[in-house]
Amino acid sequence: PPLSTLINLDDFEKVHASHGPRKANAYVEGASNDCLTLAANKSLWQKLWFRPRIMRNVSKVNTKMTMLGVKTTMPVFICPMGIAKTSGPQGEAALGAGAAASGIIHCVSTTASLSLEDVLASAPQHPFFFQLYVDKQRHKTEATLKKIEKMEQIRAIFVTVDLAVVSKREADERMRKQEATSVYSSRQKNVIDKKGAGLARTTGNFIDWSLSWEDLAWLRKHTTKPILLKGIQSAADAKMALQMGCAGIVVSNHGGRALDNAPATILILLELRRDCPEIFDKMEVYIDGGVRRGSDILKAVCLGARGVGVGRPFQCSVMYDQEGVESIAWILQDELETSMRLCGITDLDKVRGDISYLNTSEIQ
Numbered sequence: 001p002p003l004s005t006l007i008n009l010d011d012f013e014k015v016h017a018s019h020g021p022r023k024a025n026a027y028v029e030g031a032s033n034d035c036l037t038l039a040a041n042k043s044l045w046q047k048l049w050f051r052p053r054i055m056r057n058v059s060k061v062n063t064k065m066t067m068l069g070v071k072t073t074m075p076v077f078i079c080p081m082g083i084a085k086t087s088g089p090q091g092e093a094a095l096g097a098g099a100a101a102s103g104i105i106h107c108v109s110t111t112a113s114l115s116l117e118d119v120l121a122s123a124p125q126h127p128f129f130f131q132l133y134v135d136k137q138r139h140k141t142e143a144t145l146k147k148i149e150k151m152e153q154i155r156a157i158f159v160t161v162d163l164a165v166v167s168k169r170e171a172d173e174r175m176r177k178q179e180a181t182s183v184y185s186s187r188q189k190n191v192i193d194k195k196g197a198g199l200a201r202t203t204g205n206f207i208d209w210s211l212s213w214e215d216l217a218w219l220r221k222h223t224t225k226p227i228l229l230k231g232i233q234s235a236a237d238a239k240m241a242l243q244m245g246c247a248g249i250v251v252s253n254h255g256g257r258a259l260d261n262a263p264a265t266i267l268i269l270l271e272l273r274r275d276c277p278e279i280f281d282k283m284e285v286y287i288d289g290g291v292r293r294g295s296d297i298l299k300a301v302c303l304g305a306r307g308v309g310v311g312r313p314f315q316c317s318v319m320y321d322q323e324g325v326e327s328i329a330w331i332l333q334d335e336l337e338t339s340m341r342l343c344g345i346t347d348l349d350k351v352r353g354d355i356s357y358l359n360t361s362e363i364q
Ligand code: FNR
Pocket: 027, 028, 029, 041, 079, 080, 081, 082, 109, 110, 111, 131, 160, 230, 252, 253, 254, 255, 256, 257, 288, 289, 290, 291, 309, 310, 311, 312, 313, 315
């Protein structure tokens, strides 16, 4: 379908499901086990209601924010996602160029399908974030950090901490098994079956499951860039991250792709507000998982987040190359501005942490 007929983020996921490569869809849309966390991430955003104010002259609105010192048109980053080329030929180059054209930031995954140099070259003047999976072979991670140290475009490192092992992604596994049935003899097929090796599991084998809090000192030795932990799911761990000197955290459950039955991210954000409200002033708090509307961005900011990450819809938009990525950003910008106007909010930065615009009674 022509790009102009896609008017919201769900449309992109639907078109990717119906017209995208089947293998890419199993990889992108997949989540763990019964996909309960995936569903909860999305549905709980919808249970948070606004308390709109009226008659406030909303002719001008400002959505600009700063994320880790980088000025953005709105507080959105493109989540790190592996092997974007499965969805479209430009892969991460479309995400990089699209983010730059829209004034938002792309966080490049360790498992990107293009080299980091090629992703950065898609927008040579624009800042990026880098997502790090620590490798079982630590010297490889050290080499990556050394390389990144010299890359001025990379402004922060998001260390992913919620995926000690790659979880069971059934859509992905079923796809691999179907392929195996058609390609291999039955004896070889059994070997693949036992491993349950979908695309995610095969690409994630290298992740170091021995990673612990002590390793932050080791990471610190190898980079001077701000370190954030991506995948914080409790107030206790958010406090630890602050104590250990992290520049920020991303409240995330990996889009429901790590532990199934992990809490919806909005519940974690509410827990942080209740149990450690001080952290919002002491470090930058981000959230991702199920963000699909401009109004969700507004809700996250009113709860204290400095910004949100959006995952799957952007990966799906790579089907339409850079233009698709820009289109998603434009839709979010438009929806965000509209919800701000209808809520009586003119400056996004000024309402950060102002819960008076929200009614959380249905989810608390
Ligand atoms: C991911 N995610 C992810 N996270 C990460 O830290 N490193 C990675 O390489 C990947 N890869 C990846 C691939 C794909 C296809 C998806 C969908 C997700 C998780 C991602 O960064 C983010 O946390 C979630 O996608 C956010 O949820 P939504 O917006 O997809 O609901």
